[in-house]
Amino acid sequence: MSITTTTPQTFQDVFQEDGAAQDCLETCLHLSPSFGEGTVLTTRIKQGLELSVMNYRLNRPIDLSIDDDMRETYWKTYGLGFLASGQTRTWIHGIKDPVSGGSGENGLLYMPRASSSSEAAGQKLGVTICISADLFADIAQDEFDRLAGSIAKTSGGRRKAPYIDKGRNTAAMKRALHQILNCPYQGVTKRIYLESRVLELIVYKLEQMTAQGGVLDKAVKSDDIDRVCHAREILTRDLESPPTLYELADSVGLSHAKLNRCFRQVYGTTVFGFLRRARLEQARFLLEEKQINVTEAALSVGYSSLSSFIQAFSDQFGIKPSLCFKPHL
Secondary structure (H helix, E strand, C coil): CCCCCCCEECHHHHEEECCCCCCCCEEEEEECCCCEEEEEEEEEEECCEEEEEEEEEECCCEEEECCHHHHHHHHHEEEEEEEEECCEEEEECCCCCCEEECCCEEEEEECCCEEEEEECCEEEEEEEEEEEHHHHHHHHHHHCCCCCHHHHCCHHHCCCCCEEEEEECCHHHHHHHHHHHCCCCCHHHHHHHHHHHHHHHHHHHHHHHHHHHCCCCCCCCHHHHHHHHHHHHHHHHCCCCCCCHHHHHHHHCCCHHHHHHHHHHHHCCCHHHHHHHHHHHHHHHHHHHCCCCHHHHHHHCCCCCHHHHHHHHHHHHCCCHHHCCCCCC
16 A cells, blocks of 8 residues: 655544534535535434545545544544545554555554554545443454453543454445445434444444454344333334334443344344334325325435435335326326
């Protein structure tokens, strides 16, 4: 990897916040025109869990200095990065060689002593998941008893040494990454969708990390099947205002990661996949039985984009929603 070094810049020099953003749980940063064009959109999924979608093009290499506020964040959180395109390097105090990443790669990083990072000129497309050490340890401990103890030691800030695990993006990771980058939803539905995909990426990364230690037992226990069936009943009762994945998991006594994995094994789809299908079925019912128009049906089940609703409906049922709408004469 070749990245020409330049004069270090602060994050505020390179990115500017969009003051017109209307969603209090989202922050949109625009790349300064002197460096290129594009955005970094950060969504707060829940307390201790944030997703940043990076989609920008640099017209020249940049060096970013890491200030005290950012370093304080690194002490408390893990970062999971999944790159579709781009090149990065991060320097850490006490480590001679930088941590590098490139197109098609992923990394789980804990870097309390990071000092600076560099990015090559060109397109950068990917996501970064910022998760608190305690929340990550909770997910990892519940699902992967064979994980190395070095991960668990980070919980609560007890670990001071950096932790780095790199890998290539698997087919499942690429699919989840594509879905995040092309999310068609807005508002609450968007956050539920992104939450599901973020947890999938975390689980896929943990599975990749444990692959060298043997195959994990993935059989769903009968008690867990009962809990998954209960989760399905809860979703079916309240399609218009469904609980978040975390709330649903708490209601049935499973971790959010385990619920999503078991749900897929029992029903052949994720929690959000089931919710999406149920909402489309509800939209078809409204079109056929209640005679509301296509736009009203789309809005009633959480779609802000009419074209995305039409595409999803057509993919699900093989016909356009307009063919289901038969107003009374």
